[in-house]
Amino acid sequence: MNEKDHWPKQCVVTWFDYNLFYYIYIIIIFKFRYKNKTNIRFIFKLSQKFTKQIEEGNIIEREGSYERLKNFVLEIAYLKKAIMTIPYNVSAINMKKYIISDLYLVEHLSKDGIYWYSKYEKLTGPYINNKDVFLLVSCIQEIISKDFVKIKKLMKYLRNIATILTLIGLPIIWTLPHGLTVRQSYLEVKSTSIRPFIYSKAKINIQVVNKEKHDKSKQIRALMPNLIHSLDASSLSLLYDKFNYIFYQPEFLAILDCFGTTLDKVFLLKTLLASVYMDIYSNDPYIDKFDANILDYIEQTGKIIDKEKRLVEINVDNGVKQYELHNIKWVKNEETVNKSIIKRID
Numbered sequence: 001m002n003e004k005d006h007w008p009k010q011c012v013v014t015w016f017d018y019n020l021f022y023y024i025y026i027i028i029i030f031k032f033r034y035k036n037k038t039n040i041r042f043i044f045k046l047s048q049k050f051t052k053q054i055e056e057g058n059i060i061e062r063e064g065s066y067e068r069l070k071n072f073v074l075e076i077a078y079l080k081k082a083i084m085t086i087p088y089n090v091s092a093i094n095m096k097k098y099i100i101s102d103l104y105l106v107e108h109l110s111k112d113g114i115y116w117y118s119k120y121e122k123l124t125g126p127y128i129n130n131k132d133v134f135l136l137v138s139c140i141q142e143i144i145s146k147d148f149v150k151i152k153k154l155m156k157y158l159r160n161i162a163t164i165l166t167l168i169g170l171p172i173i174w175t176l177p178h179g180l181t182v183r184q185s186y187l188e189v190k191s192t193s194i195r196p197f198i199y200s201k202a203k204i205n206i207q208v209v210n211k212e213k214h215d216k217s218k219q220i221r222a223l224m225p226n227l228i229h230s231l232d233a234s235s236l237s238l239l240y241d242k243f244n245y246i247f248y249q250p251e252f253l254a255i256l257d258c259f260g261t262t263l264d265k266v267f268l269l270k271t272l273l274a275s276v277y278m279d280i281y282s283n284d285p286y287i288d289k290f291d292a293n294i295l296d297y298i299e300q301t302g303k304i305i306d307k308e309k310r311l312v313e314i315n316v317d318n319g320v321k322q323y324e325l326h327n328i329k330w331v332k333n334e335e336t337v338n339k340s341i342i343k344r345i346d
Contacts, residue, residue: 043076045147049139064135071126078102078119079140086144087155088225095137100130153331155224160326161294162220167314167323169214172223173297174290176234177280178241184226186218187211231286235276242272291328 050070081102082095090098103117106127110116116127128136145152165172171185188210193203236254243252252261252269261269280286295307304313310325 045143046136046139049143064129064131064133066135068126068128068132069136069139072119072128072132075119082137083140083144086141087151087228089155089221092134092137092141095140096130096133099133099136103128150331150333157326157328157331158223158227159220162223163216164312164314164323164325165294165298166214166216166219167316168298168301168303168312169212170298170301171214172219173293174227174230175293176230177286178234178237180230180234180237182226182230184219184222186215186222188213188215227290231280235273235280238276238279239273242276243269287328287331295325 047070050066053066054070078099081098082090085094085098100117103119104121104123106116106118106123109127115130117129117133118124118127162172171183173181173183175181190208190210191205192208193205195201195203239252239254239259246268247265252259252265254260259269259273295305295310298305298312299307305311310327311322312325313320313322
């Protein structure tokens with residue numbers, strides 16, 4: 001099917017969806033596929049998973065039903081938010097909430113802690129329950145883990161970087177393709193309650209920022225989404241520069257990975273946008289620059305680091321320990337790494 005067949009007649013929009021996790025995945029494999037192909041592929045994999053489990057006799061009603069999930073005929077609309085938030089370290093519970101939020105509760109069937117849902121506003125069948133949704137979430141996580149290995153590796157790599165820099169006591173700094181430097185520095189915040197008046201029991205909660213200590217969990221959790229969004233902003237800036245070079249008053253719309261312009265500029269917009277991503281991710285992959293800059297950054301702060309072995313010395317609990325930075329070549333499948341090293345900082 002020609003890609004033009006997907007354009008709505010009311011306005012002309014060019015849409016790029018990068019193989020399930022748009023910007024994360026393109027960092028690694030440097031190619032994109034259209035949204036409809038990815039959606040069909042993922043739903044097909046889920047259906048295969050359900051069918052296989054049913055054929056093997058794994059129909060456990062108490063913990064959810066593969067058969068009900070298969071008959072429910074899931075659509076990507078119910079799954080997109082749950083899937084797209086996996087790189088943001090979303091929990092299984094929140095994934096379940098995202099899926100349920102797009103379904104309709106069937107109250108007359110729900111009792112004894114089992115809640116039934118329909119995908120139709122008129123509450124017609126087929127139905128699935130909350131146990132089935134948890135089973136669905138575990139299937140999604142398994143498919144991501146097995147079929148999108150590089151994403152899982154990238155998540156481990158960034159978690160490792162954030163952990164080590166936090167142990168050192170450094171903010172996380174990276175430079176974007178258009179030259180802007182980003183500084184991520186979430187500090188620990190503690191809350192304390194005081195009673196300002198002796199004649200009243202009313203308390204005031206005060207948040208105190210510890211300027212000497214980073215919030216480890218926030219630093220780790222925020223790195224991937226902040227990196228993705230910063231690259232999103234960088235590509236938009238580069239696209240504007242290219243448009244501005246050609247037109248006196250460049251006009252285009254941008255919402256996340258969706259771009260629109262007037263009919264006469266659509267083909268040019270698509271061409272320029274593709275060239276922006278090629279500039280960032282092709283000849284000199286951005287993730288390699290990111291990795292090299294992290295090593296240089298640690299070295300420039302005066303920390304003892306062996307850049308070849310990727311070992312850095314950190315003062316922990318009144319002693320010096322060596323920590324190993326994950327190798328970006330392992331993420332890109334260019335080099336095998338001992339599994340015990342990967343698990344050392346997770």
